[in-house]
Amino acid sequence: MVSCKPKQENNYRKIDASTIFTNTDSIPNKHYVGSKKCKECHPNQFKDWEGSHHDKSMQKANRLSIIAPFDGEVYKSQGVTSTFFNREGKFYVNTEGRDGKNHDFEILYTFGISPLQQYIVLFPDGHYQCLRTAYDTQKNKWYDLYPDFKVIHQEWLHWSRGGLNWNSMCADCHSTNVKKNYNEKEHLYKTNFAILNVSCEACHGPGKEHVNHALKNGENYKTDGSMQMIGVNSKALVDACARCHARRENVTLNHTPQGTFLDHYFPQLITQNIYHADGQILDEDYVYGSFIQSKMYHNGVSCKDCHNPHSNQLKYEDNRLCTQCHEEATFNTKRHHKHQMGTTQALCINCHMPGKHYMGNDFRRDHSFRIPRPDLSLKYGTPNVCTGCHKDKEDQWAYEQFVKLYGVPKENHFSDKLAPGILGRVGGKDSLMMLAQDTIYPNIARASAVSSLRNYSEQINIPKVLAFLQDKSPLVKAATIDLVGDLNVAGKYYKTVLPLLKDPKRAVRVKAFFALSGVSFSNIPENYKGIYNNVKIEFANQLKATAEFTGGRMKRAEYYQKIGKKHKAIETLEQALTLDPINNIVRTTLANLYYQVKEYLKAEEAYKTIIEQEPGFGLTNYEYGLMLNELGRPNEAIIQLQKAILYMPNNDRIAYNLALLYFKNQQENNAISILKTQINRNKNNTDLIYLMAYIHNEVDEINLAKKYTKQLLEIAPNNPQYLKFYQILDSKKR
Structure with a gap:
């Protein structure tokens, strides 16, 4: 087991990629010497780097770094007016803030140089925010990053909130040795970094040990392995660049040079x-x-x-x-x-x-x-x-x-x-399985095939899927763990998932822990309990690393649900809504949880809020209607399901439940009418046809009941339930 304790001078030596690396301590800023120190021995590399996109990734705002005029220009987009100006040597924008009103904001940093430059301001809570209006450095004009997208000031996507937050969305790749220092209770940051831009040490790792070793040995210096990306093979090099040049999720709280891409991120x-x-x-x-x-x-x-x-x-x-x-x-x-x-x-x-x-x-x-x-x-x-x-x-x-x-x-x-598997074409499931099993194809494609199998959940052969947990590719293993978790079979097959807690890649380990979190600790074998607790710490650090995102809070809430702490899950989701008040994915989950803990008024209020914010989204009306029916309010439930089928006329499940509600509330004609319409849309839906036959039988329309039962038998001639039902109908007097 490799450890990393910042107080020691020999922490940052290169380690074998297969070594399990669990420690998440950060590297002290004092271990970074700065690019000018690198220049003393590496002038040619420094010359290439100087002025590059990495060098100019982030700069303090001044007349030399700012490309835009900031001379009183006015730019209007989506009903917001922004004015850019300078005053007493400082640069400002007057634009819409978090409260929906215009304010003056001082520009503290520039972001990038070409083909656009963004500008960053600081809010009192430590949030550095990138303006939505950027400057086109090729056409020399201001423009809206999202010109066709109206965003109101309460939304997460507003420039003053999460979507354009530098601390969480940008800093990790635009500066060196960033530590977010996020306080999730108060939603504030005390972010710091060793070096403002993407310096030499952002790629090669902290240089203090390297410099000390070189000074000590002089002409006798030999590479000591303390610097990263030196003499590595092609895949290791791509792996190192991927840290910033990949769309990925964080796996660990702090990035350090130790380990591989999959010890810190998952693509x-x-x-x-x-x-x-x-x-x-x-x-x-x-x-x-x-x-x-x-x-x-x-x-x-x-x-x-x-x-x-x-x-x-x-x-x-x-x-x-x-x-x-x-x-x-x-x-x-x-x-x-x-x-x-x-x-x-x-x-x-x-x-x-x-x-x-x-x-x-x-x-x-x-x-x-x-x-x-x-x-x-x-x-x-x-x-x-x-x-x-x-x-x-x-x-x-x-x-x-x-x-x-x-x-x-x-x-x-x-x-x-x-493609056929992702798009749900005929034979799509088999196509995905063939891709996932064939190792001649890229591992990201094979892992994506496994992940896409969730679209065929009712057709999946679980033992065949579990075989991918033994795959040589960590991407495939991780995708399989996620799939097993989504299918809710991790508890049944937990013994096949347990070995992944010992996987060399942290991304695989934390996914395995999450999938297993619904398994009682008492069922974990003794020889796994130690590693289980170690990975639990890694998983907790992942939750901390993603806590400023609603998705991160939702994952934490899901974890609480898995371990039976519904009230903690509710508390977590309520906190998530403070980050993004109009995130109705969060609110829908919250409404379901409120119902489960019998907080019916809160559940109803949540559904009403979603309907108000997103009118026309039929699934909300559907879920709200089902809840109202279970609360003994069938007439109100029918109204909601009527709206749901109006918004989603091709949804057979909504039609089925609406017809059932009609029937149970003595509205047989309405039930038959909705079923007839839906069966015409989908002539092979046996659930709809069976319900139609059942209702006709209940209202003594035996011939019609037999007609629809015959239709069932044409689709599934050996179904014993349909055969028995037809025999019962056939025995009745006409």
Whole structure:
């Protein structure tokens, strides 16, 4: 077991990636010597780094660092007027604050240099906030990061609140050795850092020991292993860069150089709304999640092969970037790419690395390096670069041209199996299982396949899924643990999950603990109780690390529910609503918990608030209606379910329960009417058909009851319940 105690001078030596590292102590700021100290021995690297995006990631606000004029400019967007000005050498914005009124806010820091620059102000509670209005440093104009998105001042997404909070959303990757120091009871920060920007030591680790060793040994100095990212293999290098260049969740309270990416974070898997169904970027993924999908990554290519690791710049701006590895005579020819040489269309990256604009004007490329697949566009609606460039053409044209030029696409990419599973197509479950089991595919794709199996919960073969807990990939193991937890079978199969508490990766261990948290400690074998308690501390630190997010509070509340502490879960969710008062995912969970502990008035008030804030969301009316019925208020329940089916007419479950409510309250005709409408929408829903047959039988319409029972038997001819019901009906007098 490796420990890390900051008071010792030899804490920060490189450790083996397989070593279990549980300690979460932070590194003292005094262990960081600053980039100018690095320059003394590494002038060439410093020269490359100076002026880079890392160097300028964050700066104190002054006339040299601020690119925008701040000379009285007025910018209006979504009903908010912002005025930017300077006064007595300081820079200010007058804009809408947390109370919905305009105030003057002093700019303390700048964020970035190109293609945009953001500006940061400080609130009295230690919250540093990034303005929603940014400055386009290429077009020299102010613009709204979310021009089509109205945000009111009470929302979490308002610039003065959580969505644009520097302490939690930005600081960890824009400064060196950040410690958030978040006080969750009072929701305030005392954040500090060793160095303002992304310094040499942000990547290489604290330099104090290294400098002392060099001074002591002089010309006899030999690498002592105290510095990170030196002489590591390609995957370890990508792993280290991923700390900031990945969309991920925090696993530990403080990041330190010890351990691997998965000891501190867990990456976002390929899911809808963040990625396209085939794995192409949709929302921001910060490169890592797409790069580890690629053949490049799996063949030893790392960030430094294309980028200067100190300046961040590309090594080449033309196809020489790719012909470092790929034979020029084969690929950098018109014969291959079918475009005029010397044009932008002939650049490899424009066919194999399409991109999207994020934050309004920041163009970022997809690093999965894939072959264009217009056939997948036709099947699944995913984008392809052909019609992305030829905007006047359709996907069918792109497919026909592709076949004409290159032949039928080979269906050997993981997307051929992932996309149908994510989108719920016929055979989707089997497709996901095949992908998850086949180790020739990238581990992030296999893990995403496991994760997507939750969409087929009723069809899953649990023993086959549990086999993935033995997989060599920590991503696959972690995704499997999450799935087992979501399916609520961790308690039944807890002995198969227990070994994961000893996994080398902290991300896997804390997920295993969360899945097992509903298992009584008395059922934990003696030889696991020690490690169980150790991982419990790691899990507690993860909850602390995510406490300023409503999602983090919800996870804590779920943990309390698992261990039977419903009132603690309620308290936690109530705190979450103070962070984001209009988060109705939290409020819905809270309403259910209020009902469970018989606080019916609070439950009803929660549902009413959700309906007021999000009118037209039928599931709320549905859940509220079910609760009203259980409280003995059927007429009010019917009204809510009527609204629910109006908003969600294709929801069979709502129709079923509304029909049942009608029937139980002597409104048989209404029950039959709603069922008839719904059965016409879904002719194979046996629950609806059975209820229709049952009601007709109860009102002595035997022939109609038999008609619908025959329909059931056509769908499921060997169902004993349907057979018996038909026999009963057949025995009755007509």
